[in-house]
Amino acid sequence: MSAVVARDVILKLEDVSKVYSGTVAVKRANFEVRRGAVNVLVGENGAGKSTLMKIIAGVEQPTAGRILLEGEEVSFSSSGDAVNRGIGMVFQELNLFGNMTVAENIFATREITNRFRKIDRREQERRAAEFLERLQAGIRPDMLVEDLRIGQQQLVEIAKAVSLDARILIMDEPTSALSAAEVEILFKVIADLKARGVAIVYISHRLEELIRIGDYITVLRDGRITGQEQMKNVDTQWIVRQMIGSDAKDFAKADGHLPGEEIFRAEDICLPRATGGLAVDHVSLSLRAGEILGIYGLMGAGRSELFDCIMGRHGHATGAIFIAGKQVRERDTTRRIRRGLALIPEDRQREGLVSILSVASNLTLASLSRFARLFHIRGAEERQAVTGMVRELAIKVADPAQEVSSLSGGNQQKVVIGKALLTGPKVLLMDEPSRGIDVGAKADVFRTMRKLSRDGLGILFATSDLDEVMALSDRIAVMSNGKLTGMFDRAKATEAAIVAASALGHGPAGHRETTTHD
Template sequence: MNDEPTGRSAAGTPLLEMHGIVKTFPGVRALGGVDLDVRAGEVHCLLGQNGAGKSTLIKVLAGAHQPDEGTITWRGEQVSLSDPQAAMSLGIATIYQELDLVPGLTVADNIFLGRETARFGITRPAAANRTAAQLLTRLGHPEIRPTVEVSALSAAQQQMVSMARALSQDAQLIIMDEPSAVLDNEEVERLFGVIRDLSANDVAVVYISHRLEEIRQVGDRITVLKDGRTVATGLPARDTPTREVITLMTGRTIEYVFPERRVAAPSTTEAPLLEVEGLGLAGHFDGVDLSVRAGEIVGLAGLVGSGRSEILESIYGARRPTAGTVRLGGKRLRAGDVGSAVAAGIGLAPEERKSQALLLDDSVYRNITVSSLSRFARAGFLSGGAERAAARAQTESLDVRPADVTRIVRTLSGGNQQKVVLARWLLRDCRVLLLDEPTRGVDVGARSEIYALVRTLADRGVAVVMVSSEIPEVLGLADRVLVIADGRVVAEAPADDLDEHRVLDLIMQGTPHAGAPSASESMTRQHEGDVA
């Protein structure tokens, strides 16, 4: 790839200045004082771990969130971005990682949504189609037809449509949130070409990515966020050492209180309870080997979009893998079949518990018993009393608050909702528990309770596989860690042999390794022959 810097970083009045930006949500201070300045024609890279405040900051800049404190200056004048239209009117366009396209509309309709081409009050679809085709050709994708519905496009093609929409707005500042996450190498090259073209025409880009190699190729300056604050800004993208960037990104203001690991770890000679061999899901991950013994906690560390969640969903049967096998207790499970996975003893607590795990308008007890209803059937009818009694035993053991099992689950806090999901699988006596972001949206106190619960389950012989975006959580709770990058396992090691610095380094390098170097000689080496 071209190693030339993309834009300019000459001195002068910044195009955009943000000072002391604070944003608080109920119970969460997402931004605690952020400073950012962006110059015309530069590519300003915004870095930070998951949860550092990047997404909240760009939503403030896009007009989707209003700051509680702080000032925003545009071309030297203080402005109020009261809504997304206000941001767009200034020339600020945002391309979100989670694309905000309308699946049932055509490509052209999505590009010009809210800004339809019209003459004398009559829309002109032919003109919109022509302009859309020109924009897509500029992006290197002339094969995307303006008249096709967005739902028929691949994820990468949808990304291009979102970029075309930003270009169509004649933007002076374009925010790109993880734009390369769904692109292959050739498409990334095209993207960088477009960014260089924008920079040459004095358009500024705020580029968010976890991939430091991209930052060095496309960026001019770096701002680093940690725990909702700016910890460094204006760093040269090409010359700032990787270790310095990672050091700025790491560290926590929240204490993680983890239960002690048991003295005797599962024996390495003991047959694995869960065995995953060569598992792959086209477009998400490939060649994943994973084994977990009874009583062991295995953590998957990686970035959002690395394939972590899809691995869990494929093991659970919610996705049908395109390659590989899953065995439980030596017996091969039917691919893509949740029913057989649950019957065999696998439970999943998904990342989006509200939309994927809970019946929000139903009771606590029904949410707990829903996967075990056959146990409470009497002559074809459910015994509500038996359901409530069984659920009450679980809520008491997990200290779910309030203790009323007839309460609607929507009214519980995030931590107590998560306990209800876990109670469901405890009631089923599951043998393998898959946890996807188990403490997302959970307060510090409830986190410690969930950590203790997971460790207790492992001590009872349950095999646990957990995914978390918070590296300290993976290292503190897991016995063994697999590092996932770009859909592949790039390193595997006992948790005690890793630290946050090393895991971030492995994630950002994004290439398979023979194993994470450490003082221990017990490190598992799955990828012999790969470049370290």
């Protein structure tokens, strides 16, 4: 990879690391950005792409390492610093003020003022209109941002970044909400910027897109850079190999036990969306004891919402659920947990853990009544259960009284799983159980899933990782746009069929066209 010529490098990261409480997001990364080129960055979810970009854009400060801008060492204490040095960023999460107009958003913090320090609204709108014109989005500068579609908001975000006149422009998944036509316009804008010598850092999951517009490619895996090449020298196989690695996935082997009786059934689950339509659209499925049912789907397919409905987190959801043939009429989470349902949520920081409590308190939080006689928690029993679970799940913690936030991501995830298991569930719902944890912990989590299914639990797990769903599931359900669009037996499932089902009724029409033409 050192074969890449080092000409025209505008920005260089040397040995940059970033540690958050809980995870090491970036490990000693070396990354070069070239001027007048599209520098592509790829990696799986949680590989550290966004963190790396936030470091460049000054949003996050590196824990260790150096940043060289045109050969000169710099440190950005804020994103304003980076903007002043000519670095702009289109964020993956939209960073717009919904209560302000498009023009006000584009010129936020750089307001155009007249002699008396009064904002010159007309001039701002005129200039904003120029940028929007180039994006051909039909957005008027005086519209309120909250009235725009998500795709249009993304274009505003792009217009804002372009208006910075940046030397380096970072785009973090800029196409995730765009239609095919809008993507084409964006690509034209990118080509235009490139011709003007702007260095573009482009992050995306869509490989065909990357190969089309990229000049250089860098691959990240688990916070490390695993490959750096010129785009013309690489193909899809190379990218995937660098992204996944040969040793990365250690899926525990199926042990060939046969699933038992039906333990769980959901009938006709519906959840209305706040903006109209259904987030979960008449989903029915059934699960047998000892079976692992993988639910595959893209972002926004309604997997998490389905789990939320099953757990009783939405009062206005309709449909019926059954455990071991008996209908669960309880509508609140507390009593559904008692009936034998348990959820491992997708976002463990926000929904899984109480980060300021200890590992022990987190583990027993959902099952305290088990250790209480009348109203007294019996400490000895609680401690016993905690140490048992720590050993069983191989949670690496010196003392369970430690705050849970001091653990690594993988161990935190194990604590969330342990908390669910201590409630003695019959059915376990796991939402992206391997998200953002390291390879070793992933293997542990997968092994645990196998073991639990052998013990007779029914496991429903949602994932957007194709390998994972293929390797772990006994059956595979596919969701798209809130609907169940496919149900495959493990033996008959093919990746192509699953991907096709996950795109049904979803996304831009043009996108489907390109896949069928291939």
